[in-house]
Amino acid sequence: MDAQGRGRADNIDPADQWVLNPHTGEYELRLSPSAAQPPVPGPRRPSPRDGAGAAGGRGRKAPEETRQTPGEAGRAPGEAGRAPGEAGRTPGEAGGTPRTRGTDVPPPRSARRRSGEPEAAAQGRRASRRPAKKSRTKKILLWTGGSMAFVLVAVSAAGYLYIKHLNDNITSVSDDGASTGGFRKDEAINILLIGTDKRTGKGNEGYGDAGSVGHADTTILLHVSKDRSNATALSIPRDMIVDVPDCPTQQDDGSEKVIAGTQGVRFNTSLGQDGRTPSCTMRTVTELTGIKPDDFMVADFNAVKTLTEAVDGVEVCLGKDIDDPDSHLKLSKGTHKISGEQALAFVRTRHSVGLGGDLSRIGLQQQFLGALMRKLKGNATLTSPTKMLKLAEAGTKALTVDDKLDSIGKLKDLGLELGKLNPKNLTFTTVPVRDNPADGVVHKTVIVDPALAPQVFEAIQNDVSFTDVKKKRKAAKDAQAARLKGTKAPASEVRVRILNGGAADGSAQAELNWLQNDQGVTKSANDGNAPAELAKTTLEYAPDQAAQARRLAAVMGLSGAALKPGKSVTNSQGLPAMTLTLGKDFKGAGISLTPPTKAPDVSKSTADKVQCAS
16 A cells, blocks of 8 residues: 555545544544444432432432333333334444434544534544654654664674784694694693794894894793683793704695704704794694693784783882893882883893893793783773773784684684683793703703603693692592592403504503513403594493403503593403503503692792792
8 A cells, every 4th residue: 555545445534533432532543434332321320229318318319210202112221212213123233323312432524424414513622633643752763773773783894894804913824733733622721822032023123133033932831721720831941952853844835844853952943943833843842741732822022012002011020120231121129010112121131130041031921921911801901992902903913823723713712711710820830940961161051850840741731730729620530539449350350452542652562561471461462553542541441340440540550530431342252351542641561650639849920929020
């Protein structure tokens, strides 16, 4: 129906469809001729119990008796007042609209015009009213709703464009197969943070060593526990002597080039030298610690400057005045808020603190990172859209990441996982080292402490916290420990097949020889390689083999976590056997696989505390 014909069916004027209802005193919309309305109730007639005295006692005049015309006598009460020809008809049979004298709702004016019936005089002020126009408020709401929809679409489009802009900011390079394939939300996380001393970026050419390809100047392996209750930031000294393994690297043209490894060199040469990429540093860390990182992030000088400016500076503390011409840091004793160039000078200072070497500078860097984390976790940063946008802009421009973290969505997911950490449970520590005896009198390099460093690596491998935190997974650990409790079968009754699932070549046979010859586990066999590599050694067994599993766990030093209730396999003799898979954590036949439950006692600090460097 078009605009001209809307509401004009049967030649009815829309204005005539609004009719006064005398019972309610309101106008009503009638889209068809009005139906009969009930009569307006008259004065209440006295009931028999009222009596004349009652009426008179109230000062009222008794109502007169209703009179009937001769033609009305004998009609039913509902038929009174009808025309003679209408007597006995029902309302629907009447020749016209049934009417009750003086009380009918008048039909629409157009209907009265067609029937020739004169229009009734307007009754009261309401009779002259017309239908109310659409309210101004409703128009405003409709306009506002449309505008809001437009704004939401515009914001969504702007948000998409901004996310695309942030994605375009990100620089990523291949991990060359050196990582685990990227972090997972349901597992512990290991991120390799690399700070390069490459002098790229505005204002950085004044720091000397111009044209340098850069080194792994600052390296931290950040381990975040599986339950996200704690984390350990392990600093790796740049002057530590290590072996850098062969590094397959992807070239710009897509081809692969293997960069030969070198033995007995500084750790910082694992990046930049001979064309080495961050994946080479990643492989070197794996070789050193036994921990395979999930991802890496590389930051240059500009990252320190822009990130601190984005959060409006961080607070650090000095235990003495410092005036270092090499790093350009000049600060008095006490607490200072630093950002930009001053923040970069702070993390580069080494000659003016401690013993004046790299190990002393590591302490400053750990203090700086703790201050940055406190600032990031503070409400002033998290509740400021301006600061969050500046941080996103600075972070995506300043960092180079591996190709598993090459989008803002992936970085956001990682950030959400890291955001669950409490600063008091983030521990900073350093790989335990000793002076390198090969240096002679002047110590320029260090070597790994052969006694203490393996304990640190093992604690991280087994997700052991370096701080006292409430164990969120206590129930699960109790269930694992319960698997070791109960009777143990004799060693001669233990039936097991052995698979190599990532241990050194020949490990399965070496373990078999040790079990049979030294431990009396004679019903054992070497079944070759496992279908897939495992990080940790496991023992799978059927429910009726639990006693055998407990015996083998006691012999090998397996933890409850290594025991996996499952099913047995049929060995070459047609008998059920357990399956022992030697993982990458297997250290050799006869060496206990019981993981540490407590971190070693090493020098450490936590991110929630401010320490003054001196």
